[in-house]
Amino acid sequence: MTYLIKGARILGGSPQDIRISDGVIAEIGAGLDSGGAEIVEADGLVALPGLVDLHTHLREPGREDAETVESGTRAAAAGGYTAVHAMANTEPVADTAGVVEQVWRLGREAGHCDVHPVGAVTRGIEGHQLAELGAMADSAAHVRVFSDDGHCVDDAVLMRRALEYVKAFDGVVAQHAQEPRLTEHAQMNEGEVSGRLGLAGWPAVAEEAIIARDCLLAAHVGSRLHVCHVSTAGSVEILRWAKSKGWQVTAEVTPHHLFLTDDLAETYDPIYKVNPPLRTKADVEVLREALADGTIDCVATDHAPHPIEAKETEWAPAAMGMIGLETALSVAQAAMVDTGLLDWAGLADRMSVRPARIGRLAGQGHLPEQGAPANLTLYDPAARTVIDPAASVSKSRNTPFAGIELPGRVHATFLRGRPTVLEGKPA
Amino acid sequence: MSAASVPPHRPSPDSDVSHKAVLEAPDIRRALTRIAHEILERTKGGRDIVLLGIPTRGVTLAARLARRIEEVEGHPVPQGSLDVTMYRDDLRMRPARALGRTELPPEGVDDRLVVLIDDVLFSGRTVRAALDALNDLGRPRAVQLATLVDRGHRELPIRADYVGKNLPTSARETVRVLVEEVDGRDAVLLEAGK
Amino acid sequence: MKHHLISAADLTKDDALLILDTAEELASIADRPIKKLPTLRGRTVVNLFFEDSTRTRISFEAAAKRLSADVINFSAKGSSVSKGESLKDTALTLEAMGADGVVIRHGASGAPHRLANWVRGSVVNAGDGTHEHPTQALLDAYTMRRRLGDLDGRRVTIVGDILHSRVARSNVLLLETLGAEVTLVAPPTLFPVAVGTWPCEIAYDLDAVLPKTDVVMMLRVQQERMNAAYFPTVREYSRRYGLDGRRMAALPQHAVVMHPGPMNRGVEIAAEVADSPRSTIVEQVANGVTVRMAVLYLLLGGSQPAVGTTRLEGE
Numbered sequence: 061m062t063y064l065i066k067g068a069r070i071l072g073g074s075p076q077d078i079r080i081s082d083g084v085i086a087e088i089g090a091g092l093d094s095g096g097a098e099i100v101e102a103d104g105l106v107a108l109p110g111l112v113d114l115h116t117h118l119r120e121p122g123r124e125d126a127e128t129v130e131s132g133t134r135a136a137a138a139g140g141y142t143a144v145h146a147m148a149n150t151e152p153v154a155d156t157a158g159v160v161e162q163v164w165r166l167g168r169e170a171g172h173c174d175v176h177p178v179g180a181v182t183r184g185i186e187g188h189q190l191a192e193l194g195a196m197a198d199s200a201a202h203v204r205v206f207s208d209d210g211h212c213v214d215d216a217v218l219m220r221r222a223l224e225y226v227k228a229f230d231g232v233v234a235q236h237a238q239e240p241r242l243t244e245h246a247q248m249n250e251g252e253v254s255g256r257l258g259l260a261g262w263p264a265v266a267e268e269a270i271i272a273r274d275c276l277l278a279a280h281v282g283s284r285l286h287v288c289h290v291s292t293a294g295s296v297e298i299l300r301w302a303k304s305k306g307w308q309v310t311a312e313v314t315p316h317h318l319f320l321t322d323d324l325a326e327t328y329d330p331i332y333k334v335n336p337p338l339r340t341k342a343d344v345e346v347l348r349e350a351l352a353d354g355t356i357d358c359v360a361t362d363h364a365p366h367p368i369e370a371k372e373t374e375w376a377p378a379a380m381g382m383i384g385l386e387t388a389l390s391v392a393q394a395a396m397v398d399t400g401l402l403d404w405a406g407l408a409d410r411m412s413v414r415p416a417r418i419g420r421l422a423g424q425g426h427l428p429e430q431g432a433p434a435n436l437t438l439y440d441p442a443a444r445t446v447i448d449p450a451a452s453v454s455k456s457r458n459t460p461f462a463g464i465e466l467p468g469r470v471h472a473t474f475l476r477g478r479p480t481v482l483e484g485k486p487a
Numbered sequence: 488m489s490a491a492s493v494p495p496h497r498p499s500p501d502s503d504v505s506h507k508a509v510l511e512a513p514d515i516r517r518a519l520t521r522i523a524h525e526i527l528e529r530t531k532g533g534r535d536i537v538l539l540g541i542p543t544r545g546v547t548l549a550a551r552l553a554r555r556i557e558e559v560e561g562h563p564v565p566q567g568s569l570d571v572t573m574y575r576d577d578l579r580m581r582p583a584r585a586l587g588r589t590e591l592p593p594e595g596v597d598d599r600l601v602v603l604i605d606d607v608l609f610s611g612r613t614v615r616a617a618l619d620a621l622n623d624l625g626r627p628r629a630v631q632l633a634t635l636v637d638r639g640h641r642e643l644p645i646r647a648d649y650v651g652k653n654l655p656t657s658a659r660e661t662v663r664v665l666v667e668e669v670d671g672r673d674a675v676l677l678e679a680g681k
Numbered sequence: 682m683k684h685h686l687i688s689a690a691d692l693t694k695d696d697a698l699l700i701l702d703t704a705e706e707l708a709s710i711a712d713r714p715i716k717k718l719p720t721l722r723g724r725t726v727v728n729l730f731f732e733d734s735t736r737t738r739i740s741f742e743a744a745a746k747r748l749s750a751d752v753i754n755f756s757a758k759g760s761s762v763s764k765g766e767s768l769k770d771t772a773l774t775l776e777a778m779g780a781d782g783v784v785i786r787h788g789a790s791g792a793p794h795r796l797a798n799w800v801r802g803s804v805v806n807a808g809d810g811t812h813e814h815p816t817q818a819l820l821d822a823y824t825m826r827r828r829l830g831d832l833d834g835r836r837v838t839i840v841g842d843i844l845h846s847r848v849a850r851s852n853v854l855l856l857e858t859l860g861a862e863v864t865l866v867a868p869p870t871l872f873p874v875a876v877g878t879w880p881c882e883i884a885y886d887l888d889a890v891l892p893k894t895d896v897v898m899m900l901r902v903q904q905e906r907m908n909a910a911y912f913p914t915v916r917e918y919s920r921r922y923g924l925d926g927r928r929m930a931a932l933p934q935h936a937v938v939m940h941p942g943p944m945n946r947g948v949e950i951a952a953e954v955a956d957s958p959r960s961t962i963v964e965q966v967a968n969g970v971t972v973r974m975a976v977l978y979l980l981l982g983g984s985q986p987a988v989g990t991t992r993l994e995g996e
Contacts, residue, residue, distance in 0.1 A: 250874055251874065251875055252875040252878050254873070254875075255873030255874060255875045255876060255878075255879075256850075256875075257790060257791065257812060258790040258791075258809070258810050258811035258812030258813065258847060258850060259790050259791070259810075259811075259812075260811075261873075261874060263874075327794065328790070328791025328792075328794040328795055329795075369767065372767070372769055373767060373768060373769070373795070374768055374787065374789035374790075374791055374792045374795055375789060375790065375791045375795075376788075376789040376790070376791075376810070377789065570706065573718040573719065573720040573978070573982075574718070574719060574720075578720065578982055578983055579983065579984050580983075580984055581983055581984055582983040582984055582985050582986065582987045583978055583979045583980070583981075583982035583983030583986065583987040584983065584987065585699060585702065585703065586702075586703050586706040586707070587706070588706060589706065589709065590709075619719070623713070623715040623717065623718070624713060624715075625714070
């Protein structure tokens with residue numbers, strides 16, 4: 061099928077027409093002739109390269125009550141994503157070629173966006189023995205990102221070995237930085253609020269100390285390192301220092317850490333309970349500046365679906381995590397574009413180009429130009445929506461933005477020239 | 488939500504023309520003296536009586552009666568206060584209110600003649616509550632009621648044994664008793680209804 | 682509108698004084714032949730105790746019964762979803778029973794906040810995790826007032842595991858509201874990181890503080906804290922922070938010694954101190970019933986509560 065997108069503002073620039081055919085962008089120009097193509101009116105819409113998420117939890121296999129590959133990727137497409145990296149903490153854990161291939165295949169069958177399974181660093185994510193990283197890299201799933209996310213690879217020797225080992229296939233270890241002993245039974249950011257609320261504190265140093273160690277390790281062995289969900293100002297300082305040394309360190313930040321703060325825990329509503337925890341206003345400001353200047357390379361959702369009963373409890377036993385695929389672009393717009401910190405080109409870089417590069421995705425993260433794969437997102441920045449959990453495309457409802465009005469709405473998502481979302485609805 | 492307030496202990500302003508003083512200090516003085524003598528007559532010298540004032544102003548009046556009786560008879564009269572807040576039948580109609588003091592004399596009330604003292608007798612519900620409160624504190628031989636003003640409009644079969652002044656009123660009017668110790672002056676005010 | 686007593690911060694100075702003054706009037710009930718008032722007749726108060734605490738539960742039960750309320754005791758061990766009925770389902774059961782007031786003690790900070798979303802009645806926090814225990818602070822203030830008079834300007838010292846103490850948190854808040862000056866004493870490991878933002882002084886040296894205080898309140902210290910390296914040994918803790926006879930003698934003449942109980946005799950408080958005339962420990966228990974009667978009366982006795990906070994969420 062051929063599509064003619066009319067009057068889209070590519071990366072926020074002046075309106076252009078885009079012709080899509082055979083999975084690529086065939087032509088860009090003004091007043092293009094439709095020539096039998098299906099017309100997509102894009103007046104007022106911004107055209108972005110299809111978004112790429114480096115950090116999503118699709119929960120399948122094992123926790124299909126919370127999400128499946130099918131429902132999760134449908135949510136991803138609704139949020140403007142054309143590729144997601146599915147984290148390995150499933151049941152069974154994705155630590156073998158068999159499991160990663162299963163997840164990869166489920167993604168292809170669903171067809172809503174590309175699924176790139178992340179392989180666990182250690183067997184069972186138990187932190188003792190390396191998983192068969194090579195087998196996963198060579199599998200049909202072609203794994204390049206490895207992570208024990210949910211847990212920290214805190215054993216320094218194991219982390220060193222993993223960093224070294226993945227060099228053989230241009231892989232990258234994505235570390236969930238959380239010193240386990242400093243965060244035993246921790247519930248929320250350690251600070252003024254936690255002391256007042258009587259909730260065990262999660263000190264910033266538990267994240268920062270691991271990041272510092274891992275940057276030094278990566279430099280020592282000459283490897284790439286990716287840092288998951290950076291949440292503190294201190295972490296940003298360390299990353300800035302590491303990058304200034306020319307070390308191959310990349311980092312991501314979640315939409316919720318760009319927007320929400322730890323005082324929300326005052327309601328004791330576990331919808332705000334997440335790992336790493338929400339931090340202070342000062343941290344949010346530093347994270348935004350870091351994303352703007354590139355010290356933090358990308359936005360990654362850490363979309364973490366949970367069934368209702370896992371969140372409808374007292375704070376301490378509640379599960380940690382928030383869904384985020386559908387609201388990511390809106391939150392990023394509110395935090396970065398509407399505040400003047402990034403323009404649309406910058407946001408495209410942080411939400412598509414860089415994550416695709418880190419994940420080594422050849423077909424994703426291309427700016428819209430002639431000949432590029434037609435992975436595109438059409439987005440209406442002027443729309444405003446009050447977030448309604450009941451309307452979520454994801455199987456789960458645990459969004460911290462319920463009742464909040466956010467800007468923007470995804471109008472259409474194209475995956476290699478085929479629309480997965482049209483007129484804001486699944487195609 | 489504001490806290491329920493305890494009646495203020497300060498002189499109240501009396502510049503409002505819609506008040507009409509139906510009793511002034513001399514009238515009140517005479518009424519109390521008469522009630523004191525009536526009590527002594529009917530209780531044959533008041534040997535085993537206990538005066539219990541219902542807070543707030545009933546307590547003041549009870550103290551004055553006790554003084555007068557003591558002047559005449561030469562022996563002190565046991566007195567105290569009986570707060571009825573917890574026994575009111577209209578508790579659920581307003582936010583919970585502050586309590587007044589309940590303090591019985593060391594002699595207690597068992598087998599004695601209790602004279603309840605209140606400032607205004609109106610529907611009779613306060614006295615009904617006082618009887619219930621008294622019931623939980625002991626078993627008096629008998630209970631009588633003295634009131635400074637009886638304004639009619641009884642809603643229960645309750646009557647006063649000793650009355651300072653019978654004051655016919657309309658239900659919409661308000662009767663307020665002021666006493667020197669609490670309000671800075673003695674008076675009974677009749678206020679027009681809205 | 683919902684009204685609850687979940688945190689000592691829910692009470693204004695007027696609210697707190699109203700509770701204390703009401704308790705004064707109710708104290709004499711304990712000496713009467715009929716220890717009952719009809720005020721909460723027809724009201725149902727549920728004691729929802731997820732943590733073992735016979736002492737506090739009995740105190741609330743006595744308070745409610747003395748006001749003629751119907752009392753339902755519900756004790757549940759373990760509360761997380763994986764262990765059985767969830768807090769939410771328990772709450773819905775209580776709603777079906779028509780609970781006018783729910784007194785909840787729970788091991789998780791914030792459980793009363795969550796409960797308040799699911800029940801229509803008034804929620805009274807009888808201790809949630811390491812967060813707060815407002816009626817304990819109220820009975821402590823009542824006890825202090827009875828012994829020492831008006832609390833404005835009084836110096837109160839609280840000693841012990843501040844980090845994990847709900848009693849300390851509630852007392853700091855309430856005493857500040859009542860105008861007292863609070864000093865917290867503990868080893869540095871047992872202070873929350875941000876205690877500097879609290880409305881009180883802090884100190885590491887107990888001996889320096891004792892001669893200048895009107896009240897010293899000792900908090901229970903748990904053995905498990907030693908295992909988590911908060912202090913090296915119980916003996917060292919006791920030496921540096923325990924109230925023994927020598928330290929008691931250093932107190933001003935009029936000063937009193939308090940403890941919320943249960944005590945670790947020989948650890949934070951010596952037996953001779955606990956049993957001395959300065960100690961208010963026994964009267965704190967009696968005062969607990971009186972103060973809780975006042976709280977229940979003011980929350981449930983009228984058409985709407987006379988003290989406490991309006992919950993804003995979920996309505």
